[in-house]
Amino acid sequence: MSPARTPSHLLPLDVDRLRRVCMTLRNIGPIEVVEETESTHADLMTMAANGAEDGTVLIAENQTNGRGRSGRVWISQQYTDVIISYLARVPLPADRMPTVNFHMGLAVSDALQQLCGNNLKLKWPNDLLIYDKKVGGILAESHVPPGNLANAYAVISLGLNVNTELADLPAPVNEEATTIATYMKRPMDRTAILLKILDALDFYRTEMVHGEVPAERWNSRAAWVGETVTVNQERKKVSGKLRGIRQDGALELIGDSGQIVAVTHGDLLRRA
Missing domain, CATH: 3.30.930.10 (Bira Bifunctional Protein; Domain 2)
Structure with missing residues (x-):
């Protein structure tokens, strides 16, 4: 055999x-x-x-x-x-x-x-x-x-x-x-x-x-765009609707009052 x-x-x-x-x-x-x-x-x-x-x-x-x-x-x-x-x-x-x-x-x-x-x-x-x-x-x-x-x-x-x-x-x-x-x-x-x-x-x-990041291309394939997310950082949490990333790689969230918040580090979670 x-x-x-x-x-x-x-x-x-x-x-x-x-x-x-x-x-x-x-x-x-x-x-x-x-x-x-x-x-x-x-x-x-x-x-x-x-x-x-x-x-x-x-x-x-x-x-x-x-x-x-x-x-x-x-x-x-x-x-x-x-x-x-x-x-x-x-x-x-x-x-x-x-x-x-x-x-x-x-x-x-x-x-x-x-x-x-x-x-x-x-x-x-x-x-x-x-x-x-x-x-x-x-x-x-x-x-x-x-x-x-x-x-x-x-x-x-x-x-x-x-x-x-x-x-x-x-x-x-x-x-x-x-x-x-x-x-x-x-x-x-x-x-x-x-x-x-x-x-x-x-x-x-x-x-x-x-x-630079080709942000438009990256955002077209990004998870959770338009959804409410939270970024956990060492001393705080940042929440908002995920807008996408910028050319420098920073993540942009839209806050409750419509302001755009840029986040450069942290763990991204789908739930708020």
């Missing part, structure tokens, strides 16, 4: 295919794929400090201590998800560096358009939702030497749930999350999805240097 074959959607990424296709993308590469690491984001920040070149991509088949925004942990399973960090050496001042986060969100939205259509939404500032459940998250971190924008850089990382078994995730994560496979009702080819993301990221990398 022949040994059981591993299902195709649980196989390692096709690294040769990734590298072959990405050789045609101006702003992508070199690409490194590792079997396992604690955090691709931390690793690439170290590589960037040691001179890694613009466009470097670090991908992991498994991540044991992935980071989310505000120190949260990103949980992944081997050979099931897309875990990627990207180095962008962009000469932007520190107050404009957060805009690169929104370009990654748009790249993923573009890449998944054929699969998810308008059911994939961008949640400010860095989450990806399908039917209000989290399917992905983005983390951006930058280094801007004082008076030396030429050596500034940002590392932008993405964790995307592709074929993860939700039942294997701990509560309450398994109730708040979803996957591309769950939405599509079939296992997905991670290599094909990753190639679409890198192709879209190649385009958005050229826009990052402007230090």
